[in-house]
Amino acid sequence: MSSIKIELRKQDIEKIREIAASFGNDEQELINVLHKCQEHFGYLPAEVQEVISEALQVPLAKIYGVVTFYSFFTMTPKGQNPVSICMGTACYVRGAEKVLEEFKKELEIEVGQTTDDGRFSLSSLRCVGACGLAPVVMVGDKTYGRVAPDDVKDILKEYS
Template sequence: MSCEKCNNPLATEMYAELGAFIDALPEKRGALISVLHRAQAIFGYLPKEVQEYVGQKLNIPTAQVYGVVSFYSFFTMEPKGKYPISVCLGTACYVRGADRVLDAFKNELGIEVGQTTSDGKFSLDALRCVGACGLAPVVMIGDKVYGRINTAEQVKEIIAEYQE
């Protein structure tokens, strides 16, 4: 499966990029997780069609691909916003008010955890630990880490950085 039959040149290009990555692997056996990471980097998420394509290219059942995608929390089958926001709810962050920070993001963006704003700009998730406990509470937007976030005003300032 690829996107040769679809009328979306960008999708065709993305499938071609993923296919080239898989074809360049010296050993396809045991490469599923690295292929899924690359696929998610290319597509932004892992819909059914991408999982089927990966399975075909690696010669493994789609059910096995789905099993890995659904097991690991890093992988997502739903599109994320342009700016994915993750609020750490690990112990250190939680005791320092991460639940209030999460509530401030929900109120400011008008979405719940696991949702994306209607304009596709922001998505909101909670995670267990980012490993930056000394900066608690911690928020990540993409790969950028924000530490010691504990007021609604800080949340508004962070969101404002990404408004265009």
């Protein structure tokens, strides 16, 4: 399922069970449980899904199906500073592709990857609804508008 093998600590397992219980261990709340778990762990490795599976009494395959269906959920850890480039139409026609290329070049990673030092990860997302600011780049929760390829170095510098 995932290339990353981790060992969950006792308190991690407790935390997942606690989250599941807060939603009444109701299988219909699966997506909410996944949201909360991802908030806590930063990603949803197979090991976390296994604990959820037990708690909600939902087959692991079904959970894996849901996790991989929705683009918001990830099974690989993101970098400390997740960089997301909006690839909505408005950003696209205003040159988001070139900005993305520049990030790829600067960080030496592809979309969906994390730098070796774990500091940055790169993803493209579909419309953050800030089309007036196109093209838009988000680093963590911070939004940068009207980004040109030349701005990329400066943006990354803020996080070094």
